[in-house]
Amino acid sequence: MKIWFDLSNSPHINMFHDLIKELEGEGHDIIITCRPLANTIDLLQQKNLSFTVIGEHYGKNLYKKIFGYPIRVFQLWMFLKNHRLDLAVSQSSFHSPLVARLLGIPSIYTNDNEHAMGNIPSFIFATQVLIPENLSVEKILKKGSSKIKTKQYPGVKEGIYLWRKSQQVQKKRKELVNDPIKIFVRPEPLTAQYYKGGLNFMDEALIELQNNYAITILPRDNTQKTHYKQSKFSKIIVVEKPLEFDYIAENCTVFIGAGGSMTREIALLGIPTISVYQDELLDVDEYILKKGLMKHEPQLTASKIISFMESISNKNADFELMEKGKEAYYFIKNQILKYNNQ
Structure with a gap:
């Protein structure tokens, strides 16, 4: 086919x-x-x-x-x-x-x-x-x-591909328990038609935190790269090319996401996650919030981040959603193969 x-x-x-x-x-x-x-x-x-x-x-x-x-x-x-x-x-x-x-x-x-x-x-x-x-x-x-x-x-979209790697990620994370705190930040989807939230609204909090924590920005495009390379963000790492997802998941202490997919990916793996999405939440986001897999703080401040880090503990990946992800993977594959030889 x-x-x-x-x-x-x-x-x-x-x-x-x-x-x-x-x-x-x-x-x-x-x-x-x-x-x-x-x-x-x-x-x-x-x-x-x-x-x-x-x-x-x-x-x-x-x-x-x-x-x-x-x-x-x-x-x-x-x-x-x-x-x-x-x-x-x-x-x-x-x-x-x-x-x-x-x-x-x-x-x-x-x-x-x-x-x-x-x-x-x-x-x-x-x-x-x-x-x-x-x-x-x-x-x-x-x-x-x-x-x-x-x-x-079954489950959510992110489970379709995370079920294969959840155990490996958790094993690696347990080996890094005593590492310094690493904060990874995914900015807002600035070019998406559906997004009506603010732009660069995390700047003040990031500037306040950069002297005490290792912060890495995962920009979506050159506009965001240029923004976070300003001198006021001098101690923040801005990646030039996308990092391997496994590296982020294995090394991240706290993830802050202003978008959807990557925020849900990290949350499903049991990694402490804050969604700062400023628009109307999707049904899938509401579902993940109800399961207690992430926190929603659209008006994030440095003090809120510090408070969150003081209370967090690394969890295991959501077993139910990983199993459902596996089911969803084969469900979609079977739907594709139904068209074979038609």
């Missing part, structure tokens, strides 16, 4: 990497496309995945996004039309289901963000829509999907 994956944002690489490698190992032909958004290209290179960059990202402005949407759809169609594909698979790629429809092939679209407007055409054109069990089906139906093609997978 010839399967097209459009990996259009950084989190999609971790989500699909193992599945792509397993499918390739079983003889399936995989084609990967991407766009230059956040750390996507760097991560694809880091994971040694073959890919083709198609189109660009049109920034946060809604009108530019609307203008750019049909352009990338056309570019993808032109690139793929002679590849004789059997199936399209994507997570939150708003282009993939429509391109698949134009190519005359089925598509599987997965999503866990009920607030993104780009879901509307994706839900309409997708052959099958897969969402986590904690995301309300009713919210998806209101955005254009149908009960017939919408299915829920």
